Amino acid sequence: EIVMTQSPATLSVSPGERATLSCRASQSVSSNLAWYQQKPGQAPRLLIYGASTRATGIPARFSGSGSGTEFTLTISSLQSEDFAVYYCQQYNNWPPALTFGGGTKVEIK
């Protein structure tokens, strides 16, 4: 099983600042990595897939990078609506298995 590790668990950032979130895979997942945003009481929303491709309707301030085992989600200038929990998910060994990271909570500093 591929284990996905996200860091930090919590990130405190001021509005307007840049946020950098990390996701590490226990073995290479190539570029088969997605990022999701989840706000309280809501379902997750797909932000990024293929490590760096923004999903439909996702603002340009969200960007993804990396390949292999190291990935980064960057939010260039945090807006109030961006404070949420972010998850990474690998789909390299699909089928048969998919795995999520444990999440990073982005909170207001």
Place this chain on the structure above:
Amino acid sequence: QLQLQESGPGLVKPSETLSLTCTVSGGSISSSSYYWGWIRQPPGKGLEWIGSIYYSGSTYYNPSLKSRVTISVDTSKNQFSLKLSSVTAADTAVYYCAICIAAAKFDYWGQGTLVTVSS
């Protein structure tokens, strides 16, 4: 636009079987481009993939749950379903259904339904 809606009992007794249905609108569950999946989230915790099904009926399950999970498709109703047997309190979670389009990332999600396991 594709929309998904989970339905089923919100309370299940320990040792019984949890059964949920996901109704799809705005698209056909028979499309060859899609995988349909279930994901769960215990209160205050992260996301766990439960399993997925292809329109052809091929299924893939999380190894940690495989012995208890069954996912099936009902094309006549444009629905797919989850059954999780022998539930315990550890299975208490919000259960989401979702669709993967063209790759195994979850493009659209249902709103989720809370299932509590308690006597």
